[in-house]
Amino acid sequence: MSTQKTVRQQADTVEENSLRLEQDKAEQIVDALNTELANAYVLYHQLKKHHWVVEGAEFLDLHLFLEEAYEHAEEGADAIAERAQAIGGVPVSGPSNQEARATVEFEGEDVYDVRTMFENDLEMYGDIIESMRDSIELAENLGDHATAEILRQILVDVEEDAHHFEHYLEDDTLVLEEATH
DSSP: OOOOOOOSSOTTOOOOOTTOOOHHHHHHHHHHHHHHHHHHHHHHHHHHHHHHHOOSTTHHHHHHHHHHHHHHHHHHHHHHHHHHHHTTOOOOOSHHHHHHHOSSOOOOSOOOOHHHHHHHHHHHHHHHHHHHHHHHHHHHHTTOHHHHHHHHHHHHHHHHHHHHHHHHTSSOOSSOGGGGO
16 A cells, blocks of 8 residues: 555646646536546446346347446546546546436346336436536537537447437347247
8 A cells, every 4th residue: 555645636626737728617627527427437337237137038138238338338437537637627536426426326236127227227328418418518618629529429429328228128029928928
């Protein structure tokens, strides 16, 4: 364990940045980015749980799909955290801090049927999509076009994954009814 005791930057602070984004604007954007970061990690943990517990006739396809989805969530979270740091902020970290900061809620520890799990995931994706659109608009309005672009790129993946969840929830299936009972 390190013996270093010097805090270089306290959490929830924003320092001057070399990108020449004014401090008051950077503070607002870092606040929004930390919300998006927290939301991404709540989503990540829920998708990871579903990856672990999914069962049924379509197990392997769903297991692999969920793995891809949680990897996308983690990649997006990493880009968000790096941007928050680049503009002078401290990315929100630690499960309890992220949960407190998030505007989406983890479904809990219980295991549900696949359809319920995917409905819960799709609902969370919808909330995250709306939040990200608001954060993109904020960044644009404050003149931080790079942050807006980074969030737009992440939003494309989030919307695509949400659309795939929507497809899985359709009622048409090749699985025979007797295989599901």
